[in-house]
Amino acid sequence: MSGEQDWNKKSVKILSRKGGNTKCADCGETDPQWASYTLGVFVCVTCCGIHRNISEISKVKSLTMAKWDEEQIQFLDQHGNDAAKAKYEAHVPIHYYRPTHTDCHVLREQWIRAKYERKQFMKNEGADGSPDSKETGVKEGTLFKRGRDNGQYLARKFVLTELDGTLKYFIKSDAKEPKAVIKIDSINATFQPEKMKHNHGLQITYVKDNKARNLFVYHNDGQEIVSWFNAIRAAQFHYMKVAFPTANDKEILSRLPRNFLKEGYMEKTGPKPTDAFKKRWFTLDHRRLMYYKDPLDAFAKGEVFLGSTEHGYQVKAEIVPNSYSNIWNYGISISTPDRTYLFTCESEQDRENWLSVFKKVISIPMTVREFAVEAQFKHRS
Template structure:
């Protein structure tokens, strides 16, 4: 019997190396070590944990530690990741965000539930998070001054390309009107200390602002995230008719390129270094006194190296009240910015990301943003 089980385990392992099965069916993490023997898909350990909560739909086993019967192996062989994708992802809208293994739990869980539990993408009807071009609902928004989260009505409208929020549900005038094409929305569970925390960053008067919101229902907050992506995609299809779908998708809400603390000095030689929270979003390097601040204290535009932007490592002595010595200089056509990082590893991480940004040629739209920065 042990010989038969050894052979069955070997057979399952061979199936996991079959084309299409070498990555998790739900998040793409390489070398999945689990499988759902009712759905016929191979899974990473994290997505497997989510599948365990769908016990009526998905039953999972370890590829290496569990006992595999012949009929289950045959089922896996007959199905597999590619077949499941063709079935359960047949009508995923082009704007819909497909989570990776780097994404937070709520995004991954709702992607898995949308596919297998709600069967949201098996039919074209019902797959859209933004039907009719309007989404309205209550989200809990963090107060700018007191940090309390209070219920606010939000309205997303495709026709006028705006996201609005109201202090009271019955209010006629919105507290803020946000242009949809300036928005980036990113899930921030760690920073916000809420599993469903969503940061909405937008630009008004050429300055970055943040809203921090959540909803207790994971399905609803992910639906808002994808509705924002849908509204942006449709807006940009009209605004930029010659742009390809691929180009537009690159501009939709996505994780920030990098965030973290650095010290920054001002333009004068006598200016002291101050610790700030930095967020790199596309070509905008924003800095805040606190990670949950609504307004950026300042911003640096990162153009391209062919337009005179340069980044390099610097050794900065403790002569300007700086605590950290691992320095970075960013040279723009207007001035040089100096920063320090706590460790050499963190400095190298920032430099690599800055260099990646400035190595990309600027678009026509980014030249317009650069001009706005210059005329501040």
């Protein structure tokens, strides 16, 4: 019997190295160590935990620790990740966000549930996976929004309208006038469970009067908050298809709501040699480096535009002595055509991480749209 089990384990291992099975079927993590013998997919340990929560659909086992019988091995052999993708991801909308292994739990969970539990992509559905949104181009509902001053989360009515490219929110559900009207093309939305201390926390960053603003929202239902995230992506995708008819889908997709390139604390000094260093929370969103007094502030205290090296932008490491009230002395300077900014990091590793991201950004040539944003920054200053 043990010989048979050894052979079965070896057979499963061989199957896990076959084609698309070398990466998790749901998040792309390499070398998955679990498999669902009812769906025929190989998954990583994190996605395996989600599969366990839909046990009526997916039954999982460890490739190395569990016993495998002949029928289960044959089922895996006849299916596998590539076959499952062709079946369960046949009609994923082009704008729909496919989570990776670095994404938060709610995104991964709802992606897995959408595929296997709701079978959302086995036939064409609406723009965000719901039939009504495609018909009307409008998504409406209640989200809990963080108050700018008191930090309390209160229910607010939100309306996303694809036709006029806006996201509005209202203080009361029956209010006629919105509290804010946000242009869809200026939005970035990213999940922030750790920062917001809520598993379904979503940060909506947008630009108004060329200044960054933040809304922090959540919904208790994971499916609903992910639906909002993908509805924003859908509306933005369709808006940009009209606004930039010569842009290809890949270019547009790169501009849709995405994770920030990097966030964290650095110290910053002002333009005068006598200005003191102050600790600030920094967020890098593509070429816009924003800094805040607190990570959950609604408004940025300031912003720096990162252009490209071919247009006079430079980034380099600096040694900053403790003579300007700075606590940290692992310095970074960002030189723009108009000014040099000086920051300090807590550790050498932290500085290397920031430098790596900054250098990558400025190595990329600027687009026509980015030149317009740069001009707005110059005009503002």
